[in-house]
Amino acid sequence: MKGSTRKVGSKWQYVVDLGRDSGGKRIQKRKSGFKTKKEAEQALAKMITELNARTHIEPSKTLFKQYLIDWLDSKEHSFSAQTLSLYRSYFTNHIWPVLGNLAISKLTVTHLQRFIVELRNKGLSDTTVKRIYDVVNAALATAEKQQVIPKNVASLVDKPKIKRKEMQIWSKEEVHRFFEVSKESRYYIAFLLALTTGMRQGEILGLPWKNVDLDTGLLSVSQTLSHDGKQIVSGAKTNSSIRTIALPRFVVSELQRHKIQTAKNRLLLGGGYEDCGLVVRSSKGTMGNPSNLRREFIQLIKKAGVPFIRFHDMRHTHASLLLQENINPKVISERLGHSKIQTTLDVYSHVMPNMQKEAAQKFEDAVFGAM
Structure with missing residues (x-):
């Protein structure tokens, strides 16, 4: 395969001879606009190499x-x-x-x-x-x-970097204060699940009763409510987010109470009640509204006098409190639905310094305490 360069006006161009078509007409490939002969020769050499190796891709005109x-x-x-x-x-x-x-x-x-x-x-x-x-x-x-x-x-291109914001979580005392004022809320069970399971908002609002086993104290996450609150989406955020979570005994009791109250509401409204089959629902039995949930959450925060956090930060609070109690990070990772334990450790690294100090003290007590 041969090629040549030549000057056209003030610029240089190269021409590659690709042979002849079936009608005997010469086929050429050319490119112009090079500032110097050397640039044109280098581009020509590269083009011939790609054509010979069949690695050349013709520039797409698609927008x-x-x-x-x-x-x-x-x-x-x-x-x-x-x-x-x-x-x-x-x-x-x-x-x-x-x-x-x-x-x-x-x-x-x-x-x-x-x-x-x-x-x-x-x-x-x-x-x-x-x-x-x-x-x-x-x-x-x-x-x-x-x-x-x-x-x-x-x-x-250098990928845009995310500056990790300092995580806002509640202490045990603040969790207790929030629960005290939220018990009468229609969304109390949603807040309870968020703080005791680490479930995401969409997972909680999309949780069906059929996925809750009150006898074994287990619930499974297999679907979510969309952000706009209009449809149930099968699956979860990631494959690892489809998971089973063990519930504290207290939460099982609260769910049993909530189920009884839901049945009473259904009887009271009669034909005006729409049973969506979900744990968290509106007073008429339809799917819970994400905006109403967040609005209620903000009002209860003010009433409880606890620091403002996002709904999602209750998930962070759950994980951080478990780490502070020395629960194995692997277990926490499974509860949260993280695909890798390293994700859990990275996200909650702020808790690690205190755990390091406690580990050092326990080692000292175990090894040198008897000396």
Whole structure:
């Protein structure tokens, strides 16, 4: 395979001779715009090498916007409805306005670096910026695998980093104070499950009675309520999130009481009651509303006079209190549904210093105490 370079105006170009087609017409591949002859010769050598090795990928003219649409369509059965909806919002609100009208083959590291800066300038959180970047990275990784592009340029960009915020949790005393004022709340059982099992909000609101075994004191997580509170989603956040959790005896008793009260409400409303089959439900028996739950939570926090935390921080409180009681991190990881124990240790590393001191003291007592 032969090629040559030549000057066209003030720039240089290369031409590669690819032979002739079936009609005898010469086939050539050329590229222009090089500032020097040396640059053109280097690009020519690279092109000939790729063509000989059959590794050359012709630049795609497909717009990144169209590729993202096709990519997400291909993931329809792999992603949950919530994930698909979230990704579409990322596309329309953030990705398409900046990168959508660029050909996927024209995307560069500079484009993506500027894109990340623009996301931050919008005031988005570090977590949101990283999630949007991860979507772009995943789509381009697929494009590289499918040989739509020769290289995923997102893999060459420094990934956005998340500054870990100091975790807000309650002490044992604060947990007790909150429970004292929440006992009469319609959502009391939801708060109780959050603090005693570490379940996520969607897992609690999506928990059916059929998954609760009051005889054995076990419940299983196998579905969630969507963020908008409109549908039950089979499965959980990850495969490891589908799990069985042992309940304290006190919680079993409270669930039994709650079940009896739910049955009484159903009888009182009669035909006006819709039995959704879930543990946490509205006064009319329908699925619990996430917004109402969070609103009630905030009001009870104020009433109890305890530090403000997010609903999700009750999950963190559960794990942190267990670690402080020297419960094996492996057990805690299983209760939370983490795929790896290292995730648990990383997230709750703030508890470790106190555990280190206690371990050192116990070692001293055991080994040197008798001396």
